Amino acid sequence: MIIYGTALLAVCHLLGIIIGDLLGRALGMTTNVGGVGIAMLLLIFARIYLHKSGRLCATSESGVHYWGAIYIPVVVAMAMQQNVVAALKGGPVALIAAVGSVLVCGLFVSFINRMEPETAAPEEPK
Amino acid sequence: MMWEILEKAAKENGLVTAFAVVGLVMLVSGVVSRKLTFGRVQGSAIAILIGLALAYVGGKMSGGSKGLADLALFSGVGLMGGNMLRDFAIVATAFEVHAEEAKKAGWIGAIALLLGTVLPFIVGVAVAWAFGYRDAVSMTTIGAGAITYIVGPVTGGAIGATSDVMALSIATGVIKAILVMVSTPVAAKFLRLKTPRSAMVFGGLAGTVSGVSAGLAATDRKLVPYGALVATFHTGLGCLLGPSLLFFIVRALT
Structure with a gap:
């Protein structure tokens, strides 16, 4: 049921x-x-x-x-x-916070993935 | 005459009207996604942006604080997007998580997930602080929004944030999701997105299931499930840590 x-x-x-x-x-x-x-x-x-x-x-x-x-x-x-009218009065907070976190996370993804040993890749190179 | 009957029907069947309105918005977003962005920006992200735009229009028209839901015709949207149904639907998504497959993600996925929760939160809190939000509740809510657009309102709702801060928090998460979707294919080489493991790391750090799945789909379709698997834990972890540990830390520091 x-x-x-x-x-x-x-x-x-x-x-x-x-x-x-x-x-x-x-x-x-x-x-x-x-x-x-x-x-x-x-x-x-x-x-x-x-x-x-x-x-x-x-x-x-x-x-x-x-x-x-x-x-x-x-x-x-x-x-x-949502109270978008009020949020827009907050100015560029949302944009800056979003861009900032994407940049920081992107750097960490790149950093961690660069540590991955080449042999660990199970996929064949194209 | 006709308008009166229509209005009465919509008012007396609020939730049903909301289903129809949201369905229509999703339909329009799907078309916009395919025709205008060629699938680059996922339909759901466009739908959320349209939703926020409608909330702006509703807020301007009614002068209230609950966006479109303040217009009597669309009051059902308030129930459909209210805390009860929202949390109910989010809990249901946990059903898709397979514990055995999750184990394969291993410790690197877990570390990425934790970093993906803490790092955006710190950035969000710092930006909120820089823009004059000095109370712990507002800073935590905006920081949580930088994790995902779900974690933001769930956290804000739990710790009692004001609606404008909630909207800011959602806006942050939505902009982040859109940025991830659009920039992932462009930055794939820099991010070293080649293997399932790298996709898991990406899924954990980038968060936002919609952003990760759309971004990976445009990069390499094979990587999608790996990234999405880790990303599905993102909202759960964020919802767990946001109103608890992260909030306590911010409150202790302020």
């Missing part, structure tokens, strides 16, 4: 939020600490467990896949309700 997948997702989501809240309390704050990330980990482990015991059918899985696939449209809807 397709609802089983969606319900599994919902339970992981709620547990993650609850654990995140508890973690927040334990750390002395009122905010949620990594609830979404914890929920993602729970879902990964739940999937592995259910796969091993063979209790997850394809129809149930599609109840999760649908929501995973809908996340870009949801992000688009999220973009639609």
Whole structure:
């Protein structure tokens, strides 16, 4: 049943939020600490467990896949309700922060990849 | 007469209207992506930019702080893009992660992932500080936006950032994703993008699944799954560290 997948997702989501809240309390704050990330980990482990015991059918899985696939449209809807008018008053912060982080990360990618031994390349040269 | 009926239907079926509106925006973006940028800029990135543009128009028209969602006709967008459905959909993407394949990425992928989270965050926080954002919540939210455009709002939502800072944070992440998409094929040689391992390093450091998958697709199609595999962990790690460890560090320093 397709609802089983969606319900599994919902339970992981709620547990993650609850654990995140508890973690927040334990750390002395009122905010949620990594609830979404914890929920993602729970879902990964739940999937592995259910796969091993063979209790997850394809129809149930599609109840999760649908929501995973809908996340870009949801992000688009999220973009639609941001306070862009106010953000533009912030000036070039976004542009500079973005360009800066891309440059820094690019340098590190280049640096780490230059350390890769040539023999480790499994692909044949073109 | 017709307009009244249309308006009433849209208002009373907010979420359904939102699905239709967002679907239309995605459709337009897909066409723009193929016809105008020849697939160089991914449709989803264009859709987000259109979304932000619509939010600007909505904000100007209503004078409110919730973009298009402040217009009664499009109030359903507020529910569709609200915290609940957004987090629900993001958690669902974890379902695509294969733990066994993730192990293959090994320690170098993990290091790249950690660097890819911390480095953009530091740059984002530093830029925010330089532009006069001195409170820990705003600095963390903008720094998190420099990780990915998902981590930004998730972090900002968790620690209670204001909407304009959230928008700035998303804008940072979106610009970053677009930069990665466009510049990766150009910089492929400099980045030494040749092997699966190098693609994993790239996926971890560059973050943003949309940016990485689109950038690698335009460079070498074979490398896409390796980069995307590591990049899928990016949002999770960012969402885990952003509102917690990274926020605590910034708060301790301010």
